[in-house]
Amino acid sequence: MRLARRLCGVAAIFLFFLHPACAExxxxxxxxxxxxxxxxxxxxxxxxxxxxxxxxxxxxxxxxxxxxxxxxxxxxxxxxxxxxxxxxxxxxxxxxxxxxxxxxxxxxxxxxxxxxxxxxxxxxxxxxxxxxxxxxxxxxxxxxxxxxxxxxxxxxxxxxxxxxxxxxxxxxxxxxxxxxxxxxxxxxxxxxxxxxxxxxxxxxxxxxxxxxxxxxxxxTGVEQYVAEAAVAHGLIYGMATMFLALLTGWIASVVFRRD
Amino acid sequence: MQIYLPIADMPVNVFLILGMGLAVGFISGMFGIGGGFLMTPLLIFVGVSPAVAVATVSTHIAASSFSGALNYWRRRAIDVALALMLLSAGIIGTATGVWLFTELRAVDQLDLVIGILYVSLLSAVGLFMIYESLKAELRTRKGLPSLLRRPGSHSWLHGLPLKLRFKRSKIYVSAIPVWGIGFIIGFAGAIMGIGGGFLLVPMLIYFLRVPTGTVIGTSMVLTLITMASATVMHAVTNHLVDAILALILMVGGVIGAQFGARTGQRMRGERLRLLLGILVFLVGLRFAFELVVQPEDLYSIRHVGDM
CATH class of the missing domain: 2.60.40.3880 (Immunoglobulin-like)
Incomplete structure (x- = not known):
């Protein structure tokens, strides 16, 4: 029985359409x-x-x-x-x-x-x-x-x-x-x-x-946008990130200005 | 609240990152340094890959140093000529650093060299600052005047040729040590992912005798330019700058820096240098510990194509 199954299995891999008796x-x-x-x-x-x-x-x-x-x-x-x-x-x-x-x-x-x-x-x-x-x-x-x-x-x-x-x-x-x-x-x-x-x-x-x-x-969404921009437009992405940094720094220095 | 970082490819807790930004910002505002030597290891510790950490911290430092530089600019506490002079050598240092970075990465020894550089630079600078500020502290205890800037006390550095006069700082020094310092800062920045403020400020004070009034502002201009260009360079070559991570860090950083600056201004210069010295030394020790103690796992995986 076990041997028969094994033969069927081999057949199932190679010739499954010729041996429908054991096909799942x-x-x-x-x-x-x-x-x-x-x-x-x-x-x-x-x-x-x-x-x-x-x-x-x-x-x-x-x-x-x-x-x-x-x-x-x-x-x-x-x-x-x-x-x-x-x-x-x-x-x-x-x-x-x-x-x-x-x-x-x-x-x-x-x-x-x-x-x-x-x-x-x-x-x-x-x-x-x-x-x-x-x-x-x-x-x-x-x-x-x-x-x-x-x-x-x-x-x-x-x-x-x-x-x-x-x-x-x-x-x-x-x-x-x-x-x-x-x-x-x-x-x-x-x-x-x-x-x-x-x-x-x-x-x-x-x-x-x-x-x-x-x-x-x-x-998807922002993650996709950022990841794609970083790879496809490295220079623009880098410049944009840098300006974002400068903007954040500038806002902070204005908001917290003490003179 | 978790947020997924698009370049670091991992979720992080926003409040944790914001808190790290605040804490490092506080320290950076207090001592007038960028804080990269704290932020980069912290990010690696929470699981960000070293390459992304190095690249993103440069953006964070650009923001905090711009905010600081603007404040110092209004107070006319920046020596532009000195900053440009340092920068000219700094670029060569950065290029050398980037070249070595690539070479070391190829032979899997980058971690080791970064570790050794952190240990040696941080513990040396830290110890030196602790020693110098304790000496100054003792002098004030005894009622003697501070000896930081002794008129006429010139070291051998002042005997070198190619002398230049920096008007804003009121110093007259050879261009050679200025270039040397600029080179070291550029080199260290590229390899270690730091702005180099914690190295630059003491070097300017102790070697060039730049007065305390202009040293921090000048250091910030240099940090700003190197870190802003590092951001663009990292973005173009490796696509490793995580804008979302940088933004969270920046917001925390600039707010923390304001409170840090207020605290710093209420403290005496010697005491401030002693604290910074201890901090720098401790970070150095931590790296030494990592090199000497047997790691939990002797094996590690590196994705070919990043760090």
Whole structure:
């Protein structure tokens, strides 16, 4: 039975239309596909609802399902540095560049990913922070390292401390056997740009279906105006800010004039 | 009340930032300094990235120094010739500083150099001011006249060539130390994100013997010009000036500065210098502490493309 499921799963990935016997479909809906950063933004919870639909005439898989939702923010290049004591003071002696890694990464599942499927599958599908490909520049090469590489673990730890990386084995909840809800906080320092959401459905440790969605984090109102002006018209923006400073100074000297 | 800063990309409490502006403004008005050496570390402490902090503080200092400079202008307490002379070397210092800033950033040693500069400059200047003002304080206790400006007591600085006369300050000094001081201020300003008033005022007093009447006004003009141009430069090159953050800081800063100036005028010069010396020294110590004590986390992340 398990072998049959696995075969179906492989088929589902490559030839799902030729093998309708075990095909499920995933439907996903976001609470908000455009997160707007206005002047009162202090972070937001991203809520996703989804449903598992068996094909016409089929039943839901008897053993129940597992879900892994990976939310990936816009890619950025970041450098992780390590301090060491040199002549009594703490100095950055070593650094490693993480090339085009997600600025936000959340791996959400209904139970810890290790319990969902085997290590090889997790590795291949990049499920979980340990298995997600974080490319580093090592000399002339760009590659990921072993998962317990000190720079890699430090990078994940620091990003997690800022609320930017997280792995939650209890963030996906089944409301009914076929309807689920997933939730992840987007912190106040969330990067702006396009976020991708990937949902993978597992049945008995084998991937049965997959779907993708996207959401956009953008600045609006005054925040958008200021941020755009600062980048697009640096000189005018700089001059305007300077005159604002002079004006403030001048008003203060007039208001508080004592002679 | 939280407000999201568009360039710093983070929400802050408006009243916290306003309060920081007021407090630093009070100190800056009291001592006639910009207060960048306090404001930049404070902003970094509340979570603003160092690059945005350095760039935005320059705007804040431009506002407070303009307000101060206008007051001193009305009282004719500004030596324009001296300010321009300092400025001419200050520009070269700033350019050197910006160049070194970029180089150090590339090799991840900027934090270290900023730390060492803060420690050495602040503790040296602080200790020197404490020493000088205590000496003056003791003299007044004994009933002797203040010795700050002894006629005819010339140091070796006054023996240098290229002598110039600055009428408003009533001093006759060589251009070399003037340029030297201007260079150091420009350099320190670019690297440390400070206006340099706390360095400039004591240097003008102790090395050039600029009288107390014109020293603060002149220092403010120099600070105003360097910080106003720094604002524009930072905005053009790195897009790092946060206008919203700057505005909140400025409003707090200029109000605080007025109260600070009133308090300052009620105090004797020696006492004021002693207090400033202690303050500067303490900030220096704090930076020394940071360099020597093992950091909580040995690792840190830097976004490539900013500081």
């Amino acid at each position: 479909r995933l439907v996903l809906s976001l609470s908000n596909d455009r997160v707007q950063i206005a002047s009162n933004f202090v972070g937001e919870n991203l809520v996703m609802f989804g449903a598992i639909e068996p094909d016409a005439g089929k039943d839901l898989h008897q053993g129940g399902y597992d879900l892994v939702v990976t939310v990936t923010g816009p890619r950025e290049t970041m450098r992780t540095r390590r301090k060491q004591r040199v002549l009594g003071i703490w100095v950055n002696v070593d650094s490693r560049e993480f090339v085009r890694v997600p600025s936000y990464l959340a791996v959400l599942s209904n139970r810890p990913v290790r319990q969902i499927t085997d290590a090889g599958t997790l590795r291949r599908l990049q499920l979980g922070l340990d298995n997600f490909l974080l490319t580093q520049r090592i000399g002339p090469d760009i590659a990921d390292t072993v998962r317990d590489d000190p720079f890699r673990t430090a990078f994940i730890r620091l990003q997690s401390q800022h609320g930017l990386y997280r792995e939650a084995g209890d963030a996906v909840k089944f409301l009914t056997p076929a309807v689920f809800r997933a939730e992840t906080p987007l912190p106040a320092n969330v990067p702006t740009g396009v976020f991708t959401i990937n949902v993978k459905l597992f049945a008995a440790g084998v991937m049965a279906a997959e779907t993708n969605a996207a959401l956009e984090v953008i600045k």
